Amino acid sequence: MSGERTALILTERPDWHTPRLVRAIEARGLPCRCVSPRRCGIAAGHTATGLLIPGFEDELPAGVFVRAVGQGSFEQVTLRLGVLHALRDLGVPVYNDARAIERCVDKSMTSFLLTRAGLPTPPALAAQDAEPARRVLERTPDQVLKPLFGAQGRGLLRLDGPEALPDADSVAGVYYLQPFIPPRTEGAWHDRRVFVAGGRAVAAMTRHGKSWVTNVHQGAACEAASADDEPADLAVRAARAVGAGYAGVDLIQDRAGRWLVLEVNSMPAWQGLQRVSAVDIADALAADFVERVNTHDQPRK
Incomplete structure (x- = not known):
């Protein structure tokens, strides 16, 4: 060189x-x-x-x-x-850096850090044995089972009770559960993606899903949203909690109107967001x- x-x-x-x-x-x-x-x-x-x-x-x-x-x-x-x-x-x-990537790729660690930072996020269980997962499903039957290292909405399962729990081999030996968050209006499936860079929200969109899985890769439609509101502020705090310089933060609103942080993505794509955003995200x-x-x-x- x-x-x-x-x-x-x-x-x-x-x-x-x-x-x-x-x-x-x-x-x-x-x-x-x-x-x-x-x-x-x-x-x-x-x-x-x-x-x-x-x-x-x-x-x-x-x-x-x-x-x-x-x-x-x-x-x-x-x-x-x-x-x-x-x-x-x-x-x-x-x-x-690697620390931020590791914290975000492992969804259970993201949940731990968000909760520790006092951010509103659904309770989460990550266990290697099926018994703790069964107990959670007995108390709160409507749970979402997520791959610990999953992305783009793939591999999500909605479980309606302990009898629906799959065997350990099909989940790579880890059961990661979060309660299902129903939409404020029945059938109106949507969530929020906020793109954070340098400690500020630079762009945001609402994703309208064809089902409860509202990822763009699963066919969701994108609509521009404010990058200066409560979910945007929560997204900035969530990125800080995991140590990410830039991040795509997913949030959802529960039936009481409260915003919850679902995930923090440390290597987010932004093609769908760019289509509805006036901000040049690559430039930011x-x-x-x-x-x-x-x-x-x-x-x-």
Whole structure:
């Protein structure tokens, strides 16, 4: 490398988001290099940095923007997160860092941290044995069973009692339950997604679902919403609670009108949100990321 300060964008493929992000970051004077997390590793004693990152063997990136960690075996994902931990330990700004990603990917830890921060969120149970899950279903039969590491609304099951509980193998050995939150108006399925960057809500949308699963990938329609109201404030606090510099926060309103935080996504997509938002979301992300890089002490080689 020539010594020019260069940012690293970790992305699995050149998707809709990545070129927009690259343009926005480079427009602020910071060149970018995109690398798949599958090509990264540890190279202690083999490279000047101790890391295996194509294009960064001799010097560290100025900053790292994590668009994706990617699917893989437990060992592969652990290694990729290890690289992110190492980068942070070497003084490189990582956006979002491994700690935030781990806290958000594990929905039970997100629930724990939201509750600990005093944020309104549904009670949650994560157990490796079926018996605690059965007891919860006996007390409150209408529960949603979620994959602990799930995304995009896949794998959700609504259970109406303990007899509906699946076997442990079908849930990867972990039962993660939250009570079903019925809509304020019967059949009007909707929730809120708030996009947070740099400690502020930059855009928001209401997602109108065809069923109680209101994810865009499950066919929900998007409508612009305020980024300056109670759910937006809760979203900012939720991102702070998990330590995320940027996040997509999902909220829902219960029948009493109270907003509840459901999830915090540390590597959110924003294509659906961008269609209904006047704010350039990639530009907002780039502004916060480049500011963090520029104000950070430069890491040693």
